[in-house]
Amino acid sequence: MHVEQGPIRPPSEASSLLIRVTRNCPWNKCAFCSTYNGKQFSRRAIEEIKRDIDTLAMVTEQVRQISRDKGWGGRINGQVVSEAGAVYGYLHYHVAWWLYQGAKNVFLQDANSLILKTSDLVHIIKYVRATWPSVERITTYARADTASRKNPGELRELREAGLVRIHMGMESGSDIVLKKVRKGITAKQLVEAGQKIAAAGISLCWYIIPGLGGREHSREHALETAAVINQGKPDFIRFRTLAVRKNTPLYEMMLSGDFTPLDEDEAVTEQRLLLASLSGVNVTVVSDHVLNLLQELEGTLPADRERLLGIIDRYLDMTPKEKAIFQLGRRAGVFVNMNDMRDRNRVGYVENLLNKINSPEKLQAELARMRRQFV
Ligand code: SF4
Known part of the structure; x- marks a missing residue:
């Protein structure tokens, strides 16, 4: 079983089911972005997207069957999620995780779904809701130029169909x-x-x-x-x-x-x-x-x-030294927030790291290098 998935989703959509309605980014020129480097944009055909949704619905049923086979009556718990991934692979793990989180959120990929004809997007959104009545929130990425070209009636249609957030x-x-x-x-x-x-x-x-x-x-x-x-x-x-x-x-x-x-x-x-x-x-x-x-x-x-x-x-x-400790500790994953600086052990650990970097310029270069590792 196979469905297409794009490379990214917003952090807040970590518990959403991902459905790809277009491939890559139709703009793909932003000077700071390499997400879709070398990848061609295309719209996916409605029938193709619906086939993916049908496949995902079948996967949903298979995951529930795992639960029934284990004696949990179709309820999804952490063990069902692990089993689905171990036996069937990533797609089943993704769907099982979504069911475990309540099967409420769906995110439409990739970078600018609003570029689809409004009637096509409305059709897809309604198909999602008909397939999984439990879905409460459908969200997507969109570019401002595309959204600003939609007329108010089109955006209202999308909202009425179930598009909750852009x-x-x-x-x-x-x-x-x-x-x-x-x-x-x-x-x-x-x-x-x-x-x-x-x-x-x-x-x-x-x-x-x-x-x-x-x-x-x-x-x-x-x-x-x-x-x-x-x-x-x-x-x-x-x-x-x-x-x-x-x-x-x-x-x-x-x-x-x-x-x-x-x-x-x-x-x-x-x-x-x-x-x-x-x-x-x-x-x-x-x-x-x-x-x-x-x-x-x-x-x-x-x-x-x-x-x-x-x-x-x-x-x-903060003093320059406290700032340097906090900056380095954050980028090294030692601190999550400033309150973590109350922990003398963690501060001591970062001080040792800092002692090896003996100038403010070198520290800033090291911090920039560490930040690049996160993208
Ligand atoms: S519009 Fe978004 S995805 Fe496309 S190139 Fe710019 S930042 Fe990257």
């Missing part, structure tokens, strides 16, 4: 930065897409890349990203601090001196300016990616505004 790479609200990193969208399109998606009743999550403007455009990046969020009104913003991947145009720009990456302190300071510049929005801030130095930077504005700024200030108020 995950969108905003990256920056600055046209200078967007152009420099070849994102192929504008701040105006982001605002238009955000407002249309909100009007259709679909939840919107924007991904933001602290550091994407480099030293050259850090201030515009922070201020203009905040301005677009203030107008576009997403429900979530997710930080994913920049790590410059080796096989990308941005890496070449860095080597040629056209792009100067921020160090850890500069990236955090930029996040502070962005958060302090948000106003009139009801938005949940999420930092659930290992690349973010301050993973504890989570809360909902406006209520948590001062608390979030306080988290950043707590870091910025």
Whole structure:
């Protein structure tokens, strides 16, 4: 049995069933991204997608049969998940894990599902819901230029069919930065897409890349990203601090001196300016990616505004030595958050590592190397 799966999904879709409706990215030119390097975009035929859904439904039944054979009456527990993977392989493991998590969420891959004809996407979404009535939430990735071209009626149709959330790479609200990193969208399109998606009743999550403007455009990046969020009104913003991947145009720009990456302190300071510049929005801030130095930077504005700024200030108020220990400990996986610095054993361990790196420049180079390992 085989179904197609794409390479990525958002972190928050870890318990979702993955259904691939297009292959790869129709844009595939962003200077910081290598996810679909060398891969051709294509739309999948509706019948092909439906065949995958039918196959997944059969796998669902086989997993339940494992449970019945073991005497658990079709209920899915951890042992059924392990057995499904061990006996049948990854696809059965994926479906069993999804059933174990309640079979509630489905994520449509790959990078821009909204590029499909709305009627085709509606058809697929309805087919998913008819196949698994337990599904409560269907979500997908979309690009802002594509979403901004949909008319309000189309987005409403998608919502009524069951599309609950769109995950969108905003990256920056600055046209200078967007152009420099070849994102192929504008701040105006982001605002238009955000407002249309909100009007259709679909939840919107924007991904933001602290550091994407480099030293050259850090201030515009922070201020203009905040301005677009203030107008576009997403429900979530997710930080994913920049790590410059080796096989990308941005890496070449860095080597040629056209792009100067921020160090850890500069990236955090930029996040502070962005958060302090948000106003009139009801938005949940999420930092659930290992690349973010301050993973504890989570809360909902406006209520948590001062608390979030306080988290950043707590870091910025550290002594240079404390900052160096925290930065190295975070990147080495010793600390998850600043409270972990209360553990003297862990601090001692990181101090030993730090003693082997004898200059601030070498430390920053080492931290950049460690960050690259996460992408
Ligand atoms: S639109 Fe997304 S997937 Fe496509 S190249 Fe840009 S960042 Fe990568």
